[in-house]
Amino acid sequence: MIEVSGLSKTYKKKPAVDNVSFTVETGKVTGFLGPNGAGKSTTMRLMLGLDNGHGTATFDGKHLYEYTQPSQIVGILLEAKAFHPTRTARNHLRVLAAAGGIADSRVDEVLDIVGLSDVAKKKPGKFSLGMSQRLGIAAAILGKPKYLMLDEPANGLDPEGIHWLRQFIKDYADEGNGVFVSSHLLSEMSQMADNLVVIGRGKLIAQGSVQDIINGAKGSTVQVRVGKQAVFEKALKNHKLSFEKHDDGLHVFGAKTDAIGKLAFEAGVPVLELANHTVSLEEAFLEITADSQEYRSQDTAKGGKK
């Protein structure tokens, strides 16, 4: 497990990361979300000890620098185009493999895994963004690390590439590894991640399973249509549950379907229809980060105030 505790960093007296704590579990994909400028990349760099700051990040109880071969503990993809443009893709990986004490034979394996074997001897300076991302992922998995930390790995990938990446990340986690991945593609994240960590303006906003975060959003309601609506409304009020009246019945906030069903039964109200009305991850994200958007368009700003 990666345990992050009290990470903080200040740039010119402005907190970039402010006392952020969370965990990344093995066997799961943990998504890392936040608006632009929220401090996601800085948090990742602090976790790896690349930037100076306060707080700790331990990998299975030890700091990264305590491992003799950190590449076999954590594989990273922080920037898509992090390579020398005139060093061939294969040599780029050989350099990184050597640094991690990894055999050259692994280089050809990972090139094969990411589908870059055909361009192994090509200079990556003219690689597309998608190919660069694949090369970055190859570098990350060189040491067969227990943890992967990927910063926006889907950037520039075509639909096939995104599909491949999603499956790759899920498979990697299913093998008992932990994957910590940041992305702006929320639909991708909802399909890929088990858990989420959400930050805004450097502060932790939410963490938990994807479903918990979606359910916790205000937009998530239970839609219920009952036989004796007035009686049921009274019962809801007695239980201090807020609701709205719609054409399709009542939309109850902050409750789950089983609780609403039980309440109706206790009130002697026949239930005609009962359904969860959940928001998408995107809606939940926009809602919980509404106050943390540093850069936003006029439309989003108006939407956030709704």
Next chain:
Amino acid sequence: MFATLKSEFLKLITVRSTYILTALVLVGAMLLSYFIFGREQEAFASSNPLFLRDAMYTMLGVFATFSAIVAILLVTHEYRYNLISYTLTAASRRSKVFVAKAIILIGYTLVIGAVVAAIGYFGAKAGVASTGAVLAPQDIPVWTTIWQFGAYAVGYTLVGFVLGVLLRSVVGAIVLFFMFPIAEQMMGLLLKDNTKYLPFQALERIGATPGSQMAGPTTTGDLTSLAALGVFAIYLAIAGIVAFVLFVRRDAN
């Protein structure tokens, strides 16, 4: 440490710039030693017992500039292409990376420097022979020459390395590398005889041949090679410590 050394070695030999710069030096040394030294300096050749040493020293001077640039590129390209994050994450200690880079660069300098010196020696000899002039019997102190030339070339490489670490910018480090000696020349107007205590002046003095006709005017107050090495080493040590501390402690970007 071996893993870091291997990685740094691979970094050096897997980029085009290393080969281009090295090839330029080798070809340049061949041409300069044969045509400029061998064929144009007959008067010195027939009277100077240190003629071939001077030839080697001049070629090394050319190489030293290039080796410093190779050092600058090895360091600054890591920052320019955002590789430094990967390098430092893979190494359990940043100090290992710093030391490994320095060792690989010193190794490169000594190996290629030896080749360049050999080219200077044989190129000048062949050039003199081609003119029909008779080369004066050469009396080169071998071991003294080896350490002086080694220290001189390695000194330049380490200057490039330290500048690269301090500035992390290709252009900034190269500009500063070329500006420094010019600045020293200007400071010489103020410092006069004390100019010899400036770092590049001292570095140049390490390999210069005392009493050689090619070594330029020798004043009575000139530093010996060993003293010059001491003066230069003090500057290098101070800059090296600052560079090391910054490399280990500052954000890797």
